[in-house]
Amino acid sequence: MFLYTEGGHSIPVVDPVSAADAGGVFPxxxxxxxxxxxxxxxxLLGGRRTDAWGHLLGTATAVGSFVLxxxxxIAMMGREEGxxxxxxxxxxxxxxxxxEIGMDLLVDPLSILFLMxxxxxxxxxHVYSIGYMEHDPRRRRFFAYLNxxxxxxxxxxxxxxxxxxxxxxxxxxxxxYLLIGFWQHKPSAAAAAKKAFVxxxxxxxxxxxxxxxFFVTFGSASFTVISANASGAGEGTMTAIGFLxxxxxxxxxxxxxxxxWLLDAMEGPTPVSALIHAATMVTAGVYLVVRSNxxxxxxxxxxxxxxxxxxxxxxxxxxxxxxxDDIKKALAGSxxxxxxxxxxxxxxxxxxxxxxxxxxxxxGFFKANMFLGAGSVMHGMNDDxxxxxxxxxxxxxxxxxxxxxMGYLAIIGFPLFSGFWSKDKIIETxxxxxPVFGICALIGAGVTGFYMTRVMLMTFFGEKRWQDGVxxxxxxxxxxxxxxxxxALSVLGGVLYLGGWIKDWLVPVVGKAPEHExxxxxxxxxxxxxxxxxxxxxxxxxxxxxxxxxSTAPTDVSFVTRAARNDLYGDAINDTLVVExxxxxxxxxxxxxxxxxxxxxxxxASLVQGLGQGLRRAQNGFVRSYALSILAGVVxxxxALxxxxx
Amino acid sequence: MNDVNAYIGLxxxxxxxxxxxxxxxxxxxxxxxxxxxxxxxxxxxxxxxAHQHGNLDGQVAAFFVMVVAAAxxxxxxxxxxxxxxxxxxxxxxxxxxxxx
Numbered sequence: 103m104f105l106y107t108e109g110g111h112s113i114p115v116v117d118p119v120s121a122a123d124a125g126g127v128f129p130x131x132x133x134x135x136x137x138x139x140x141x142x143x144x145x146l147l148g149g150r151r152t153d154a155w156g157h158l159l160g161t162a163t164a165v166g167s168f169v170l171x172x173x174x175x176i177a178m179m180g181r182e183e184g185x186x187x188x189x190x191x192x193x194x195x196x197x198x199x200x201x202e203i204g205m206d207l208l209v210d211p212l213s214i215l216f217l218m219x220x221x222x223x224x225x226x227x228h229v230y231s232i233g234y235m236e237h238d239p240r241r242r243r244f245f246a247y248l249n250x251x252x253x254x255x256x257x258x259x260x261x262x263x264x265x266x267x268x269x270x271x272x273x274x275x276x277x278x279y280l281l282i283g284f285w286q287h288k289p290s291a292a293a294a295a296k297k298a299f300v301x302x303x304x305x306x307x308x309x310x311x312x313x314x315x316f317f318v319t320f321g322s323a324s325f326t327v328i329s330a331n332a333s334g335a336g337e338g339t340m341t342a343i344g345f346l347x348x349x350x351x352x353x354x355x356x357x358x359x360x361x362x363w364l365l366d367a368m369e370g371p372t373p374v375s376a377l378i379h380a381a382t383m384v385t386a387g388v389y390l391v392v393r394s395n396x397x398x399x400x401x402x403x404x405x406x407x408x409x410x411x412x413x414x415x416x417x418x419x420x421x422x423x424x425x426x427d428d429i430k431k432a433l434a435g436s437x438x439x440x441x442x443x444x445x446x447x448x449x450x451x452x453x454x455x456x457x458x459x460x461x462x463x464x465x466g467f468f469k470a471n472m473f474l475g476a477g478s479v480m481h482g483m484n485d486d487x488x489x490x491x492x493x494x495x496x497x498x499x500x501x502x503x504x505x506x507x508m509g510y511l512a513i514i515g516f517p518l519f520s521g522f523w524s525k526d527k528i529i530e531t532x533x534x535x536x537p538v539f540g541i542c543a544l545i546g547a548g549v550t551g552f553y554m555t556r557v558m559l560m561t562f563f564g565e566k567r568w569q570d571g572v573x574x575x576x577x578x579x580x581x582x583x584x585x586x587x588x589x590a591l592s593v594l595g596g597v598l599y600l601g602g603w604i605k606d607w608l609v610p611v612v613g614k615a616p617e618h619e620x621x622x623x624x625x626x627x628x629x630x631x632x633x634x635x636x637x638x639x640x641x642x643x644x645x646x647x648x649x650x651x652x653s654t655a656p657t658d659v660s661f662v663t664r665a666a667r668n669d670l671y672g673d674a675i676n677d678t679l680v681v682e683x684x685x686x687x688x689x690x691x692x693x694x695x696x697x698x699x700x701x702x703x704x705x706x707a708s709l710v711q712g713l714g715q716g717l718r719r720a721q722n723g724f725v726r727s728y729a730l731s732i733l734a735g736v737v738x739x740x741x742a743l744x745x746x747x748x
Numbered sequence: 749m750n751d752v753n754a755y756i757g758l759x760x761x762x763x764x765x766x767x768x769x770x771x772x773x774x775x776x777x778x779x780x781x782x783x784x785x786x787x788x789x790x791x792x793x794x795x796x797x798a799h800q801h802g803n804l805d806g807q808v809a810a811f812f813v814m815v816v817a818a819a820x821x822x823x824x825x826x827x828x829x830x831x832x833x834x835x836x837x838x839x840x841x842x843x844x845x846x847x848x
Contacts (some may be wrong), residue, residue, distance in 0.1 A: 415824060718848045719848060722844070722848070723843075723844030723848075724846050725843070725844075726771055726772075726774075726840060729770050729771055733767060745775050
């Protein structure tokens with residue numbers, strides 16, 4: 103069922119069939135979330151007794167979810183196009199007054215893709231972690247948190263109403279906090295976890311206010327109800343909701359101005375970074391915007407805001423990525439930038455939603471691949487993350503090198519690799535829809551080519567710059583196996599676009615619009631993009647590849663480099679705009695509390711004390727003055743009685 | 749009626765003299781005597797009213813007052829004696845240690 107706007111855009115109404123009616127594997131939908139949740143529960147409650155096999159159980163539950171998701175995907179493909187949304191009512195969750203919120207799950211063409219990505223890439227990261235965390239005494243706990251993370255993310259994408267999404271949303275925030283701060287004995291890791299948590303709370307304010315507005319406007323938070331009535335709610339309301347949702351999405355997806363936590367989040371173990379950046383967490387914001395397409399279609403101003411935020415972020419992240427010497431932070435900058443691309447596509451409306459999801463999936467493959475590859479490199483380099491201490495690793499780590507190279511070619515958009523298809527379509531759509539943002543995205547692609555080539559050259563090529571006592575070696579096969587699978591997916595991810603499959607697949611969720619007349623054939627856009635990327639790669643080759651790389655970062659660098667090394671002063675901006683005024687406000691409140699509120703109480707006490715001091719003087723020890731006061735009292739009482747009686 | 753008025757008037761005068769004495773004299777013995785005077789002024793008023801009402805309530809009360817006065821004299825004179833022994837003075841103003 104579709105609603106139509108003036109422009110001929112169709113906006114789908116969520117109208118699912120119940121899982122019991124759908125039959126097949128659909129009634130088992132709840133197990134997809136329950137399996138990893140059960141894993142987390144057993145591992146956390148079981149304690150040390152589960153140490154021996156905890157990692158195996160954690161991996162098994164994730165793989166189990168993946169198998170179930172695959173079965174669901176196959177079952178869904180077998181259904182009619184308009185009939186692919188299936189809902190499952192688990193129990194009545196909140197029932198207050200006129201509000202009825204059920205614990206409902208919804209699996210449709212959008213969420214099934216997320217299911218595949220989360221459980222698939224998530225399972226590979228679990229397998230990889232078996233090797234990566236082998237010598238960590240708290241490995242079982244790590245797997246418990248990983249399972250919790252996956253379960254929360256699955257809850258987020260499977261919920262049928264915004265309150266359910268919020269449950270997963272907060273669960274993801276909690277799990278990311280636990281995992282970023284997993285090495286809590288390092289103060290920097292503890293601080294990074296706290297920072298991620300606090301900045302995410304800022305976004306959550308937007309999310310929770312948006313939910314409140316849904317309840318006020320529609321009396322419900324269910325996708326079904328809201329999508330059916332969205333057009334009748336008035337543009338002002340929808341714009342407000344759109345902005346609030348954007349704030350929430352910006353927090354989770356590390357979009358400007360809430361981007362500062364992402365780079366610090368690299369303090370967590372590397373598989374966590376892969377999980378956060380590829381399969382869970384940062385994709386939640388993109389999911390939210392695409393899922394809320396019925397809101398954004400009714401709020402053009404909010405859509406424009408999404409595009410602006412996305413464009414700023416994609417350039418912001420790219421610039422940061424160019425200057426970082428920490429391999430994980432360089433990759434984190436690139437994630438920020440790539441999420442910017444997804445948000446850009448999502449902000450372009452009906453034309454872009456499918457490409458946003460397409461890029462999200464291919465990015466999930468190649469970014470997980472590269473993060474795990476970076477972890478493999480660190481594993482061989484005694485956990486050193488400084489790329490200036492790497493160099494010439496391609497011979498000693500052939501599998502890591504080759505798989506990383508596949509991810510590299512995919513992210514820069516080398517023709518026929520997965521990233522080529524997905525990023526190309528985003529840039530093409532952006533150029534057609536709003537050329538200014540399109541050109542920014544194009545520049546971003548060039549910068550991507552630069553910084554990824556820089557990472558590649560500094561890590562695997564050039565001279566050896568290893569520190570003393572470092573003996574690089576290839577990682578064990580339990581770590582290289584996921585790398586090989588992800589590398590294959592990075593190369594082949596583009597098949598999702600064969601014959602425009604993903605676009606057609608998502609039509610029941612995101613709707614469709616009449617095709618634009620392209621000013622040039624699509625191949626021209628591709629050629630332009632590839633040319634721009636080639637320029638970026640060439641610049642990297644000239645500035646990084648052909649020159650010797652000093653093993654400590656040079657300090658006499660341009661202002662831009664210095665700014666980029668400092669995350670473009672994101673922390674300084676936050677400090678000046680939020681933290682310092684907040685502190686000043688707190689100090690003001692404290693002093694007001696001390697002087698005003700405390701003053702009221704201590705003042706009252708001092709008053710009584712002073713009064714007592716004065717009255718004490720009357721106790722002077724002279725019997726006759728006591729007698730006088732008794733007499734005076736009697737006279738007063740008698741006089742009073744007389745007055746009353748008269 | 750007029751008889752009673754005279755008794756009450758006398759009682760008031762005696763009470764006032766007693767009160768003024770308590771307030772103005774320093775010698776503990778004299779203060780004590782003034783207190784007795786006030787008590788007896790009260791007794792006079794009680795007996796006069798009893799006579800006027802024609803019952804014995806007031807007279808019984810007067811006996812109680814006398815008993816109290818006697819007991820008070822015993823205790824009071826003992827205190828005055830002790831104070832006098834320690835300070836060689838019977839002035840009530842000298843015994844002003846118990847104060848703020």
